[in-house]
Amino acid sequence: MSTKGSTSDMTFPPDWHTGPDDSFHGKITKDGPFQPEKDRYHLYIGLFCPFAHRANLVRKLKQLDKYAGIDISIVKPYPKDEPDTPSKPGWRFNLKEESQYEGATEDKLFGYRYMNEVYFRADKSYKGKYTVPALWDKKLNTMVNNESAELLRDLQTAFDELLPKDVAEVTLYPKELQGEIDTVAGWMSDHLNTGVYKAGFAPNQEVYNKNLPTVFAALNKLEKLTKHHGGPYILGAKMTELDVRAYATIVRFDTVYVQHFKCNLGMIRYSYPVLHNWLKGTYFNEEAYRETTDFRHIKENYTKSHLDINPKGVTPMGPWPEVEEGYEKDWNLILLAHDLNDQLQKAILEAQNLTTLAKPTPRPSTPPPRDPLFQRTKDAPLSDYEKRAKAYNAIVARYQRVQINLRVLQEKVASYREDVRGLEARFVPARKMKKVKHDVEAVGNAAGNLEEGVVRLGVEVGEARRAAM
Known part of the structure; x- marks a missing residue:
């Protein structure tokens, strides 16, 4: 069980271990004390x-x-x-x-x-x-x-x-991507890898409120980055160090961080379709990722060793499964409805904001007569009527923007339906086609519902505008 060898006659780099309070920082090099040797x-x-x-x-x-x-x-x-x-x-x-x-x-x-x-x-x-x-x-x-x-x-x-040569050539830090890897690794480390801990171990509400949004901001950036490169890895066709860094956190996210660290503004499986597909691909298609992941160790460590967070040490049964199956190899299908859904959510949010503005605002009273000799000067404060009229004009302008967004949305739905028909003509497998059709039709239905809501909203805005004028 013991090991042979001694450090007494060996000269170590000054930054290897500077003292009892320091970590160990040795590197494996040909010309240093720690040389690359088998079984060492x-x-x-x-x-x-x-x-x-x-x-x-x-x-x-x-x-x-x-x-x-x-x-x-x-x-x-x-x-x-x-x-x-x-x-x-x-x-x-x-x-x-x-x-x-x-x-x-x-x-x-x-x-x-x-x-x-x-x-x-x-x-x-x-x-x-x-x-x-x-x-x-x-x-x-x-x-x-x-x-x-x-x-x-x-x-x-x-x-x-x-x-062997083919294994040695596997690089996770390729020269042409090193700049981007270093940049992404910087914010990923600060806001995601350690960010979940900053939120989870927050000593009070203020610290938690400060740190949690940065976790999801990092996930949003990672979702967009992976989408931009089109998969299957974060930077595109090549697996890099970023996939390793991200995987170690994201594979634990739904399983532990959502409930244990209260990182519950969203889940990978429901809120991040691109990262969700990436996770399924790395877990099910890359043996090294799956073999090094043990969910029992993960769940029981957090829930049974952080007793200040979970005093009774009860380990939740879910979520199940820890990683969902159904990796989609054709990333174009993953991205097909994603952009449209993104815009749909923005349009719905705009309509909701507009509804909030339009409904509770009382109708303005009849404009008071003005003495022509005493017209309001440029810098004079607005009357109550003028304030209300200005607010309603702003609402109408926003409503018109919603209508424009809706028309664009409807055009995209029609275009995506054409894409679906094109996929069918190329004999894409029926199982995939069923899912694509379902996704696109779901967006189409949501757009239809939004259209009905906008029509109803238009009536309310019209009444408000007439009252204001």
């Missing part, structure tokens, strides 16, 4: 943790378990003592003499009970968090790195010389 490294993870998930996912995508011999030890999802101190040591491993938590493992290197013992083996004075992921060097008997973002990037290329 071991990864500690928790299947519940989205940040450990990213490192483990790269390990599987690059087949580092097979070709670099990087095995894993998996901590149990609960209990976790808080805070992390020597007396409350945090995450635990399975032990042979105790009941086994399915999917967790023993500490395969040392047989330790707690993750903090691994940290103290690397630094007896360590005072930081006992987090996962953590990469261990069996040769030098120390920790290489426990920063998930650094491991996510480093593991992508560090062992390429040990891999």
